Amino acid sequence: MMAAALPRRLAWLGYGGLLPFIATAAGSAAGSHHDPLWLDIQHAYGAVILSYVGALHWGAAMLARDLDEAQRDARYLWSVMPALIAWPALLLTGWTASILLVVGFLLHYWQDRRLVRHCALPAWYLPLRGRLTGIACVCMIISPALSH
Numbered sequence: 001m002m003a004a005a006l007p008r009r010l011a012w013l014g015y016g017g018l019l020p021f022i023a024t025a026a027g028s029a030a031g032s033h034h035d036p037l038w039l040d041i042q043h044a045y046g047a048v049i050l051s052y053v054g055a056l057h058w059g060a061a062m063l064a065r066d067l068d069e070a071q072r073d074a075r076y077l078w079s080v081m082p083a084l085i086a087w088p089a090l091l092l093t094g095w096t097a098s099i100l101l102v103v104g105f106l107l108h109y110w111q112d113r114r115l116v117r118h119c120a121l122p123a124w125y126l127p128l129r130g131r132l133t134g135i136a137c138v139c140m141i142i143s144p145a146l147s148h
Contacts, residue, residue, distance in 0.1 A: 007126040010099045012126055020045045021139035028143040035147040036121060039094060040144055046101040046136065047086035053083035053108050053129075071118055078111050094147075098140045105140075109133045 006014075017140035024042035028035055061067065061075035089097045112129050115121070 004123045006128055010124075014132055017049065018132060018135050018139075023100075024138040025143045025146065029146040031147075036093070038054075039097070039143055039147060042140065043089055043092075043097045046140055047089050049105045049136070050086040050089075050101060050108065051083040054079045057111065060115055060119045062096045065119075067118055072097075075115065082108050084116065096146045098144050101136045102140050105133050105137055 018022035021042065024038045024045070027038035028042070030038075056079075058076045061072045061079065064072075064075075067075065083103055084109070085100065089104070091101045092100060109129055112126060116126050
Protein backbone atom coordinates (compact mmCIF):
# COMPACT_ATOMS: atom_id res chain seq x y z
CA MET A 1 0.00 0.00 0.00
CA MET A 2 1.40 3.39 -1.00
CA ALA A 3 1.77 6.01 1.72
CA ALA A 4 -0.45 9.06 1.44
CA ALA A 5 1.26 12.01 -0.19
CA LEU A 6 2.24 14.95 1.94
CA PRO A 7 -0.29 17.73 1.27
CA ARG A 8 1.40 20.63 -0.55
CA ARG A 9 0.34 23.26 1.99
CA LEU A 10 1.86 21.20 4.80
CA ALA A 11 5.05 20.71 2.82
CA TRP A 12 5.33 24.49 2.45
CA LEU A 13 4.78 25.00 6.18
CA GLY A 14 7.13 22.22 7.27
CA TYR A 15 9.98 22.96 4.90
CA GLY A 16 9.43 26.70 5.26
CA GLY A 17 10.08 26.23 8.96
CA LEU A 18 13.60 25.11 8.06
CA LEU A 19 14.47 28.46 6.45
CA PRO A 20 15.57 30.09 9.73
CA PHE A 21 17.84 27.10 10.47
CA ILE A 22 19.37 27.30 6.99
CA ALA A 23 19.68 31.10 7.02
CA THR A 24 21.40 31.17 10.41
CA ALA A 25 23.78 28.39 9.34
CA ALA A 26 24.63 30.46 6.25
CA GLY A 27 25.09 33.54 8.43
CA SER A 28 27.46 31.59 10.65
CA ALA A 29 29.45 30.55 7.59
CA ALA A 30 29.78 34.14 6.39
CA GLY A 31 32.47 34.80 8.96
CA SER A 32 32.02 38.16 10.60
CA HIS A 33 31.86 39.71 14.01
CA HIS A 34 28.17 38.74 13.99
CA ASP A 35 28.88 34.99 14.27
CA PRO A 36 27.81 34.75 17.94
CA LEU A 37 24.58 36.59 17.06
CA TRP A 38 23.76 34.09 14.28
CA LEU A 39 24.22 31.23 16.73
CA ASP A 40 22.08 32.94 19.37
CA ILE A 41 19.32 33.48 16.80
CA GLN A 42 19.52 29.85 15.70
CA HIS A 43 19.44 28.60 19.28
CA ALA A 44 16.44 30.78 20.10
CA TYR A 45 14.56 29.55 17.03
CA GLY A 46 15.56 25.95 17.75
CA ALA A 47 14.30 26.27 21.32
CA VAL A 48 10.96 27.66 20.13
CA ILE A 49 10.51 24.89 17.55
CA LEU A 50 11.56 22.17 19.97
CA SER A 51 9.01 23.46 22.48
CA TYR A 52 6.35 23.54 19.75
CA VAL A 53 6.78 19.94 18.61
CA GLY A 54 5.97 18.58 22.06
CA ALA A 55 2.40 19.80 21.68
CA LEU A 56 1.52 16.91 19.37
CA HIS A 57 2.02 14.49 22.25
CA TRP A 58 -0.25 16.52 24.54
CA GLY A 59 -2.91 16.50 21.82
CA ALA A 60 -2.49 12.76 21.31
CA ALA A 61 -2.84 12.15 25.04
CA MET A 62 -6.12 14.07 25.02
CA LEU A 63 -7.61 12.66 21.83
CA ALA A 64 -6.24 9.21 21.03
CA ARG A 65 -8.83 6.67 22.14
CA ASP A 66 -6.50 3.68 21.80
CA LEU A 67 -4.06 4.75 24.54
CA ASP A 68 -4.29 3.11 27.93
CA GLU A 69 -3.80 5.23 31.04
CA ALA A 70 -0.05 4.57 31.30
CA GLN A 71 0.48 5.42 27.62
CA ARG A 72 -1.61 8.56 27.98
CA ASP A 73 0.39 9.65 31.04
CA ALA A 74 3.63 9.00 29.16
CA ARG A 75 2.47 11.23 26.28
CA TYR A 76 1.49 14.02 28.69
CA LEU A 77 4.85 13.73 30.44
CA TRP A 78 6.84 13.72 27.21
CA SER A 79 4.88 16.67 25.80
CA VAL A 80 6.52 19.04 28.30
CA MET A 81 10.03 17.57 28.04
CA PRO A 82 11.02 19.34 24.79
CA ALA A 83 10.40 22.73 26.43
CA LEU A 84 12.38 21.65 29.49
CA ILE A 85 15.27 20.64 27.22
CA ALA A 86 15.02 23.80 25.09
CA TRP A 87 14.86 26.32 27.92
CA PRO A 88 18.37 25.75 29.35
CA ALA A 89 19.75 25.84 25.79
CA LEU A 90 18.84 29.53 25.78
CA LEU A 91 21.23 30.05 28.68
CA LEU A 92 24.11 28.29 26.93
CA THR A 93 26.24 29.24 23.95
CA GLY A 94 28.05 27.70 21.00
CA TRP A 95 28.50 23.96 20.85
CA THR A 96 26.87 23.33 24.22
CA ALA A 97 23.57 24.92 23.23
CA SER A 98 23.65 23.32 19.78
CA ILE A 99 24.29 19.83 21.15
CA LEU A 100 21.54 20.16 23.77
CA LEU A 101 19.03 21.19 21.10
CA VAL A 102 20.15 18.43 18.72
CA VAL A 103 19.75 15.86 21.50
CA GLY A 104 16.28 17.28 22.21
CA PHE A 105 15.24 17.02 18.56
CA LEU A 106 16.57 13.47 18.25
CA LEU A 107 14.83 12.40 21.45
CA HIS A 108 11.62 13.94 20.19
CA TYR A 109 11.86 12.11 16.88
CA TRP A 110 12.36 8.87 18.83
CA GLN A 111 9.25 9.69 20.86
CA ASP A 112 7.34 10.44 17.64
CA ARG A 113 8.30 6.98 16.38
CA ARG A 114 6.82 5.52 19.56
CA LEU A 115 3.70 7.67 19.20
CA VAL A 116 2.85 6.48 15.68
CA ARG A 117 2.63 2.91 17.00
CA HIS A 118 -0.28 3.95 19.22
CA CYS A 119 -1.99 6.73 17.31
CA ALA A 120 -3.47 6.93 13.85
CA LEU A 121 -1.27 9.70 12.44
CA PRO A 122 -1.11 10.34 8.69
CA ALA A 123 1.38 8.11 6.85
CA TRP A 124 3.35 11.18 5.73
CA TYR A 125 3.89 12.45 9.28
CA LEU A 126 6.88 10.41 10.42
CA PRO A 127 8.88 10.70 7.16
CA LEU A 128 8.30 14.46 7.23
CA ARG A 129 9.37 14.70 10.89
CA GLY A 130 12.48 12.68 10.07
CA ARG A 131 13.50 14.99 7.23
CA LEU A 132 12.76 18.16 9.19
CA THR A 133 14.62 16.86 12.24
CA GLY A 134 17.61 15.77 10.17
CA ILE A 135 18.02 19.09 8.37
CA ALA A 136 17.52 21.15 11.53
CA CYS A 137 20.09 19.03 13.39
CA VAL A 138 22.64 19.29 10.58
CA CYS A 139 22.25 23.07 10.59
CA MET A 140 22.71 23.22 14.36
CA ILE A 141 25.81 21.04 14.18
CA ILE A 142 27.51 22.87 11.32
CA SER A 143 26.75 26.39 12.56
CA PRO A 144 29.21 26.36 15.50
CA ALA A 145 31.76 24.62 13.29
CA LEU A 146 31.41 27.28 10.60
CA SER A 147 31.58 30.21 13.01
CA HIS A 148 34.90 31.98 12.92
